[in-house]
Amino acid sequence: MSTPTIVWLRRDLRLADQAAFHAAARQGPVIPVYVLDDEVAQHRRMGGAARWWLHHSLRSLDADLRALGSRLVLRRGRSHEELAAIRRETGARTVHALHHYEPWWRNAERAVAQHFDLRLHHGNYLAPPGSITSGGGGPYKIFTPFWRALQQRLPPPMPLPAPQHLAPPAFWPASDPLGRWRLLPSAPDWAGGLRDHWQPGEAGAQSRLARFVVQAPSYEQRRNLPSVGGTAMLSPHLHFGEISPAQIWHAVAGLGGSVETFLGELGWRDYAQNVILQLPDYGSRNGKTQFDALPWRSGDAAEADLAAWQSGRTGYPIVDAGMRELWHTGWMHNRVRMIVASFLIKHLLIDWRRGEQWFWDTLVDADYAQNSVNWQWSAGSGIDANMFVRIMAPLSQSEMFGAGDYIRRWVPELASLPDSQIHDPVRRPDGYPRPIIGHAEGRARALAAFAAVKGK
């Protein structure tokens, strides 16, 4: 029997349009391997909600592989060491994988390449990150010219079919039982809301896409309305690579209406990778160095405000609804993400990194590039064009985007209030807090803090 080939899986947990499987299957027996490799200092440890998702996604992929005569091998440790151990067990010399751009994955790829013939394929982005460059050959800093250049490279290639069969190796290397990784929460099990809202895995991703395709032409009219839910809700599936952007693109492009606006959001996803490729520490370091001197609040009062924000008890109904939606479902509507981020950074004057960390731990779609780019965009500290002095007014945002039903759903204390009172209740029902800061007061404090660093 011929030597087996390894498919090294990371955030690409699918069979269809998966170039690594496609290439490996042509070479003979295949060993699909997932290494849980986020427990070393250089690797940002996945948050709790993402770990929950990962557990179910791995289980789903293993079931899909078994239907093809294969299975998923699970190992825990440094990727290059575990893959080298599998090489000793099986004789495999070639590894196929998709490219990933988080700094820790690029390091891991370099280490694996020292032991193996590592073949890296594209397929998790519309175009290979790093390949969209300006006339001068450098990477783009701002989204709009990046998107213009990316559009010249589209459409992405047609999706590859899933393999019909994967030849197994002569014998399987050892594999950890998934349960031993303890990715699921226990004592307490806080994942009930996640279970109600999501179906991790490739089949779940395809059924979300099928639901969205019908609505895609009216994306523009609905996407900013949290009460309506007019977005695709594909972000965790995209993050874990259970679906490829090319599959989404080819399912919706040409449907008419405002589909182009939706495709532009996939462009933002590519743009975020383009940023972390230039600035690998973007999740912790300001894009504009003047922000290093910004006098963020700290101490007991700031910590109490942070806790109120995290638990959805700021007294601002739209902020509280968003934070409770996040806690319950592991996801939050994009318009509300922008409002709660602006509120933390500006009204509460708390460092954007504290918010980024909270989202990292609680989002099922927590993504290093998308999270850091969007937090730095909200703060105005990033390399893109947004400014700190653009301060969102939560009460008027709530009204403008018709968030009444959304608030009634996520803040039960306010469920009986009519639209005329829901955004800024004059009489607070028992148990619902007063605003922890006034809008004008928060705004003035934020502008004063910014004035201290402006021009530095």
Ligand SMILES: Cc1cc2nc3c(=O)[nH]c(=O)nc-3n(C[C@H](O)[C@H](O)[C@H](O)COP(=O)(O)OP(=O)(O)OC[C@H]3O[C@@H](n4cnc5c(N)ncnc54)[C@H](O)[C@@H]3O)c2cc1C
């Ligand atoms: C403070 C903040 C933090 C965020 N953190 C994350 C994160 O960790 N992970 C994440 O996937 N998204 C993040 N986003 C972006 C965005 O909110 C989500 O991608 C979107 O809400 C996901 O829902 P959807 O799939 O219905 O999106 P749709 O509106 O249907 O968009 C389709 C896809 O496009 C991509 N996309 C949409 N908006 C953005 C954007 N602003 N930036 C980059 N990609 C985008 C996503 O992959 C999304 O699934 C963040 C936004 C903000 C303001």
